Amino acid sequence: MFGATETSQLIDTLSRLFRMCLNSEKRYTTLGSELNFVRAYLNLQQKRMGNKLQFSLHMEAATESSCLLIRWKAVHV
16 A cells, blocks of 8 residues: 555645644634645545546745635634
């Protein structure tokens, strides 16, 4: 299935995803940060699904840090 190096990379990507999810104390985030989250998630899914999933993400470099987004928070009832 996966070799030790590839497994290590998958664990690193998954841990980055978890840290991004848990780092929700900030009220605002950048579009670039959100794109990094989406990229990490899609990379994991691509490893799982193989050739069934292909994607490409494009954004102008100036947009990455200049566009601020309000973080959405889930409310637990």
